[in-house]
Amino acid sequence: MLSKITIWGRKSSFNVQKVLWTLDELGIEYEHRNAGGSFGGLDDPQFRAMNPHSLVPVILDEQGAVWESNSIVRYLCAKHSPGNLWLEEPYARSLADRWIDWAATTLQPNFMQIFWGYYRTPEADRNFRDIERALDNCHRNFRALDAHLANNEYLAGTHFTAADIPAGTTLHRYFGMGLQVEQPPNVLAWFGRLQDRPAYRRNILQPFHDLYGRLAF
Ligand SMILES: N[C@@H](CCC(=O)N[C@@H](CS)C(=O)NCC(=O)O)C(=O)O
Known part of the structure; x- marks a missing residue:
């Protein structure tokens, strides 16, 4: 059963760290799943269905999957912190x-x-x-x-x-x-x-x- 947001990616990855930092800044509860590197899993069909490039990080929330670390940072901040971490003007x-x-x-x-x-x-x-x-x-x-x-x-x-x-x-x-x-x-x-x-x-x-x-x- 998925919690509200799930993030896939080994914690040694610089791009995964960006997203973990963002989630914590926003105070969002998430489930972390190791993937990539020695954890593997990036070529599994279920993972590929979320990110056709087979790379981490990927997040999944109630609306769907998001990949590309900076796009994820933008998406999370726009959705959860409009007017603060995300500037709207x-x-x-x-x-x-x-x-x-x-x-x-x-x-x-x-x-x-x-x-x-x-x-x-x-x-x-x-x-x-x-x-x-x-x-x-x-x-x-x-x-x-x-x-x-x-x-x-x-x-x-x-x-x-x-x-x-x-x-x-x-x-x-x-x-x-x-x-x-x-x-x-x-x-x-x-x-x-x-x-x-x-x-x-x-x-x-x-x-x-x-x-x-x-x-x-
Ligand atoms: N531009 C992508 C790069 C993603 C990327 O290269 N991810 C690396 C980790 S930093 C990856 O999945 N490598 C394969 C692996 O860890 O097995 C992003 O910012 O999300």
């Missing part, structure tokens, strides 16, 4: 949307290249030229974010919204990988504000050293 919403899209198309791919290319790849197999390039890109991305945060407490303005979730999820692993990365002060202050949130601590500030040098999930 179109321009205000665009202030949030741009950071969610930027995280998906720019920051996360650059960060992932480092996380996989450096942290998860066994030392002997690392391609340092690719890692350096991705690190330069991340530094540029975080400098731009830092400039924005010089005048804004949160990404869409004065309070925490859905906009903070996708980019905010990168910070713990990015600054905790053991690489010499730039330490932009406004980004670190924002990271500190996120760490004050119990839902962030519970879902994002999780140890990840067991993933070091290991390409398998």
